[in-house]
Amino acid sequence: MDFFVQLLVNGLSVGFLYGISAMGFVMIFKSSSVLNFAHGELLAIGAYIFLVLATEAHLPIYGAFILTMLACFSLGFIVEKLFLRPLIGEPLIFVIMLTVGLAAMFKGLILLIWGGNLHTFPDFLPEWLTLTWGGATVQPVYTLALVAGVTFLALFGLFFKFSSQGIYMRSVADNQRAALSLGVNVKNVFALSWAIAALVAGLSGIILGIINGVNVHDLSAIGLKVFPVVILGGLDSIGGAIVGGLIIGLLETLTGGYISPSLRDVVPYIVLVVILMLKPYGLFGQVEIERV
Amino acid sequence: MRKWIFHPCGNFHERYETQLNVYETDYGRFWTAVGIVLLFTAVPLVSSHYLLYVVNSIGIAAIAAIGLNILVGYTGQISLGHGAFFGVGAYGAAYLATRWGAPLLVSVPAAGLIAAIAGLVFGLPSSRLKGLYLTIATLAGQFIIEYVLIHWESVTRGTMGITLPTAGIFGLEIAGDRAFFYLIFTLLVAMLWFAVNLLRTRYGRAFIAIRDNDRAAEGMGIAIFPYKLLAFAISSFYAGVAGAVWAYYTISITAEPFNLGLSVEYIAMVIIGGMGNMSGAVFGAVFITGLNEILRWGTDLMMNMGFVTQMGLNMAPLREFVFGLAIVLFILFEPRGLAEVWRIVRSSFRLWPFSY
Numbered sequence: 001m002d003f004f005v006q007l008l009v010n011g012l013s014v015g016f017l018y019g020i021s022a023m024g025f026v027m028i029f030k031s032s033s034v035l036n037f038a039h040g041e042l043l044a045i046g047a048y049i050f051l052v053l054a055t056e057a058h059l060p061i062y063g064a065f066i067l068t069m070l071a072c073f074s075l076g077f078i079v080e081k082l083f084l085r086p087l088i089g090e091p092l093i094f095v096i097m098l099t100v101g102l103a104a105m106f107k108g109l110i111l112l113i114w115g116g117n118l119h120t121f122p123d124f125l126p127e128w129l130t131l132t133w134g135g136a137t138v139q140p141v142y143t144l145a146l147v148a149g150v151t152f153l154a155l156f157g158l159f160f161k162f163s164s165q166g167i168y169m170r171s172v173a174d175n176q177r178a179a180l181s182l183g184v185n186v187k188n189v190f191a192l193s194w195a196i197a198a199l200v201a202g203l204s205g206i207i208l209g210i211i212n213g214v215n216v217h218d219l220s221a222i223g224l225k226v227f228p229v230v231i232l233g234g235l236d237s238i239g240g241a242i243v244g245g246l247i248i249g250l251l252e253t254l255t256g257g258y259i260s261p262s263l264r265d266v267v268p269y270i271v272l273v274v275i276l277m278l279k280p281y282g283l284f285g286q287v288e289i290e291r292v
Numbered sequence: 293m294r295k296w297i298f299h300p301c302g303n304f305h306e307r308y309e310t311q312l313n314v315y316e317t318d319y320g321r322f323w324t325a326v327g328i329v330l331l332f333t334a335v336p337l338v339s340s341h342y343l344l345y346v347v348n349s350i351g352i353a354a355i356a357a358i359g360l361n362i363l364v365g366y367t368g369q370i371s372l373g374h375g376a377f378f379g380v381g382a383y384g385a386a387y388l389a390t391r392w393g394a395p396l397l398v399s400v401p402a403a404g405l406i407a408a409i410a411g412l413v414f415g416l417p418s419s420r421l422k423g424l425y426l427t428i429a430t431l432a433g434q435f436i437i438e439y440v441l442i443h444w445e446s447v448t449r450g451t452m453g454i455t456l457p458t459a460g461i462f463g464l465e466i467a468g469d470r471a472f473f474y475l476i477f478t479l480l481v482a483m484l485w486f487a488v489n490l491l492r493t494r495y496g497r498a499f500i501a502i503r504d505n506d507r508a509a510e511g512m513g514i515a516i517f518p519y520k521l522l523a524f525a526i527s528s529f530y531a532g533v534a535g536a537v538w539a540y541y542t543i544s545i546t547a548e549p550f551n552l553g554l555s556v557e558y559i560a561m562v563i564i565g566g567m568g569n570m571s572g573a574v575f576g577a578v579f580i581t582g583l584n585e586i587l588r589w590g591t592d593l594m595m596n597m598g599f600v601t602q603m604g605l606n607m608a609p610l611r612e613f614v615f616g617l618a619i620v621l622f623i624l625f626e627p628r629g630l631a632e633v634w635r636i637v638r639s640s641f642r643l644w645p646f647s648y
Binding site: 035037072083084086087089091092093096097098100101102103104105107108109111112116224227228231245262264265269270272273276277280 | 350364368370372396414416417418420424425427428429431432433435436439514552557558560563608609610611612613614615617618619620623624627
């Protein structure tokens with residue numbers, strides 16, 4: 001029983017991290033229906049920027065954190081400006097292929113600069129983030145993750161529902177040409193959504209880096225594991241990403257614990273195929289209805 | 293005797309049938325014939341051992357890339373599992389050859405069929421959906437197949453790998469680079485011929501209609517989902533055949549090379565060569581395999597110079613970076629790929645020296 005509870009807790013915490021990592025991905029999908037295969041690399045870039053600022057430049061932690069967020073925001077902006085803007089109005093297949101190329105490019109670049117070794121952050125989280133809840137204690141990182149997750153969930157929900165930018169984003173995702181002809185500034189929408197997604201990805205990268213250490217192979221693997229998570233939750237649902245993450249995380253740790261550790265990394269993808277078969281739009285995704 | 297056409301003064305079609313012609317002029321047909329004859333006579337004679345190995349690798353990659361081009365370039369679906377299906381073909385051939393002693397002529401097509409069936413398993417759930425769900429399903433397929441190849445030990449012998457027997461056709465032993473050259477390129481020409489002609493049939497036209505506008509295609513009575521699935525199965529078949537030949541060629545196989553990186557490599561071939569253009573797949577295969585060899589050669593050279601060794605310059609990340617960069621640059625600047633560059637060069641020479 002103890003073993004089960006431990007697996008449960010592990011699974012939920014791993015899953016919550018998956019959920020947070022998936023939020024940036026959903027952000028991009030929701031605003032441009034692009035499947036971003038470079039998401040894992042965006043996570044990694046955020047983590048590495050923070051690593052450099054915090055350990056090599058010896059900046060104070062909060063300063064390093066704010067600078068990292070700014071850097072990620074601008075990075076998303078630059079990536080959009082350089083690579084995606086020329087493709088506005090082109091078929092989606094080009095954009096998705098482009099993200100496949102970007103993923104390879106970024107990964108190669110990170111490996112060339114920092115190598116494939118595991119780096120760790122200094123221990124910097126303040127003690128007061130440790131929550132004691134009955135007998136159980138929650139590590140400060142997880143408190144941070146929880147706070148970040150809930151905050152972003154609420155912010156995104158409000159953003160997409162009420163702000164005009166959010167509504168523009170949804171219109172662009174639905175039909176880019178129609179949105180263009182109705183006067184939506186698609187360029188701005190793309191730029192903003194990539195910038196925000198890179199920011200969220202950077203933050204999740206830092207959180208993942210605190211827990212597992214920073215390693216580009218692991219982080220880009222998580223970037224791909226986002227796919228089962230969002231398919232399960234529904235591609236365009238940010239809340240669904242969190243729920244999907246929790247379920248995938250649980251399944252992963254339970255399989256790792258009870259069946260076989262080597263199956264652990266494949267289970268999410270088996271789930272993915274099953275979901276596509278049974279409930280293709282996921283738990284909370286919007287079912288596409290087509291009328292001609 | 294029909295009229296020979298050598299030099300059209302424009303793109304004229306008098307009947308609808310002529311739009312399906314593979315060659316616009318008999319000039320093109322003539323040079324293709326010359327090219328094939330030269331390929332089979334001159335290339336194996338003048339090439340060194342190493343060059344022949346590179347040429348063979350290009351041939352195998354081109355077979356797989358043609359398959360992916362049918363899916364990506366003509367049907368408008370992305371597969372991120374092409375490398376895994378290549379692996380399925382390799383293991384299929386290895387299993388049939390070692391356990392059942394199947395000859396080459398049986399095991400290679402059978403391996404293609406096995407890969408096609410594996411493709412169907414992953415294509416079936418996703419091709420019911422519109423949009424690019426197939427991409428996600430093939431990503432899952434990539435990881436699941438990789439896992440199965442390593443852990444299904446009774447068939448794949450796990451990390452030990454399988455060593456294949458010498459290949460043979462009708463008692464003729466196929467060993468060494470030159471013999472494989474003939475095998476690979478006969479197969480390549482045959483499969484290229486099949487692919488080009490497939491796209492002139494109703495099936496090929498249905499694929500193209502689905503790529504261009506799936507709603508309109510459906511409205512015209514094309515059953516989208518079976519056709520998408522068919523395109524995916526054909527593409528996996530090509531990957532499987534290429535994998536099978538590759539397995540015979542390298543003799544000993546393990547599951548290691550069939551990773552996501554290989555799949556991205558094939559996608560790079562199709563994009564760089566030119567989506568929706570059969571010669572593009574061949575161009576892409578030449579480009580990527582050539583780039584691979586140049587990078588290997590370059591990193592070897594720098595390793596010998598010594599000072600770079602301290603930097604720990606590694607082949608794999610550099611290769612990944614260059615591939616990614618090539619994909620990105622081609623999509624941004626020449627989305628129709630090298631085939632389009634080749635067409636532009638050719639047509640600018642067509643009226644030379646009297647353009648205008």
